[in-house]
Amino acid sequence: MKTQENAWLWLYKIIAGLLIVVLLGIHFIVNHLAAPGGLLTYADVIRYYQVPGIALMEIVFLVFVISHSLVGLRSILLDLHPSTSIIRAANWAFILIGSAAIAYGVWLVIVIQSKG
Helix, strand or coil, X not given: CCCCCCHHHHHHHHHHHHHHHHHHHHXXXXXXXXXXXXXXXXXXXXXXXXXXXXXXXXXXXXXXHHHHHHHHHHHHHHXXXXXXXXXXXXXXXXXXXXXXXXXXXXXXXXXXHXXX
């Protein structure tokens, strides 16, 4: 663990990484191995999102991927030993970028699900 890295963030990275592997496996199997020709059509995607729990699983996957990557970028930034003010600014930037990306992804899932 690095200095200025919260123990909870470090633990979160580990747990999120494991959950990402599981959710990515499910995502990969459904979207590429089970799909005819290896790719889902637009109609297939709309039907897929009508299955109960799929939209929630995709949103959880999205949240874990975005947050895990941003916490990882923060960790890389800490390797450079920046000043406290740079870390504080980066924290806010990561929070804003992550929130915007998650909000867009959730909106997109809701729009896709509403097409069915």
